[in-house]
Amino acid sequence: MHPAFSVVFFTTATGAGYGLLALLGLLGGFGVIPADFWLGLVGMALAFGLIVAGLLSSTGHLGRPERAWRAFSQWRSSWLSREGAVSVATFIPACMFGFGWVFLGESGGWVAAAGLLAAAGAVTTVCTTGMIYASLKPIAQWHSRYTLPAYLIFATMTGGVLANALLQLFKLGSTAMLAWALLATLAGWAWKLATWRHNDRLEIPTTANTATGLAGGTVRSIEWPHTEENYLLKEMGFRIARKHSAKLRRITQALAFAAPAILLATVYFLPWPIGAIASVLAAIAQLAGMLVERWLFFAEAKHTVTLYYGR
């Protein structure tokens, strides 16, 4: 599948944004993190910024973005429509929580309720994003039991590492938050390795034989219907050289998982502000690594239409 940057950025940014929003909503709402104006302002601005930038970016790949409002209508059948509806609905409790926690400096009561609802909305939105990909049968690497948990784990991971960086910056860091970020990063790493292992051993029942209805033997494409690349090949026939794939997987592991894990582990022993700087670096490295991960998620996904072209 063609890795369109707008979609790669969209899923990475909103994943981190909703992960952070869910953590702030729960921890802030129930008073685990004290209601500090500047921490709250920067934290909520970061979460909203990532979510809004991601959502706007996703409209960038639409052919007719001016009609985007129509996408809220078909939530009965379409995961994309559900994603749109839930993502917008989440803004209501999220804004109420932000107002109560940041500007009124309150937690508990209705602020906790709003925070809880915002967190639930964030988790639901990430689920709908994951299901858009997991529900696509023609792409075996996506239509697997690994896809939905991956979106949830990565949102938890990037949101947790961002929240830790934020708390460390405001001298409010805690061992628990640090441990959460580190464990989530390790869980993300393990899940990604398991996913790659699964995909590399995939035995896909759909072949050029079933695609053409020609039973038995081999079916070899000898002539395309067209001489140049068409929409199908540009959109779904994207191929990545095996050597690049291996190299990009190493880059993903180094940036998204290994570097943040090592940095976070050292933060435990580092005084402020060095620990805070290390925490921020961990978050930046991880987001960069996740962009590569998401690019690979598309580039390594093979659509059944490529069978018709002998690819």
Place this chain on the structure above:
Amino acid sequence: MTCLPARTEKKLGLVIDLDTCVGCQACVTACKEWNTGGHMAPLTDIDPYGGHVDGVWFNRVHSYEHTTELGGRTVNFPRSCLHCEQPACVTVCPTGASYKRASDGIVLVDEDKCIGCKLCSWACPYGAREFDTEVGVMKKCTLCVDRIYNDNLAEEDRVPACVAACPTSARHFGDLGDPASAISQLVEERSGVALMPELGYKPTNRYLPPRARSQRTAKVDAPALEPIKAEGGFLGWIDRMLSN
């Protein structure tokens, strides 16, 4: 509405005979000609006379070499929308632009509602949908919905353009939901197959596999080769003299 009808009154579709298709592309050009002025018009062409020709087509003919233990054969393979009974291209549509008609099962796109998110083309395993970058919406085969019910056309012309154009009658149109229809009988008789049945889209269109090889073909041996080395002796001398 992108929810699918529980059942459709008819299952209109195509049956394509892979035995007789000669890969002449007549169906491709007839489709383009009709539809670029039809329901989904235009079928935009990008850089049609340049080095990177691209454009929207509803029907594409591939060629394959099918090799089995009995030998190899070339198979021409027209590929277009199969008007599935379970079209995920419809259910994934967030706007309601894609829909399946309850009356005849035809899958269509309402171009005025399409936002061009392209998700339907990802959801189609067969590559039936093509994006029009100029108009910014998705396009697909309409089964010539503007021909098959068209009272302005003579009755025999009320078939999809591709079917009308096929010079070898490799394309057939009809109601695949009616077991008594000629097209259903043909599928029955020739053991027509559905494409990628394992994905569960339940395509309406059927493909008739190439017939078994005939044992009746005439055996034509090549004539015996002449010796290229000149013979010696008296007969050789005569042969050389007469050959001059």
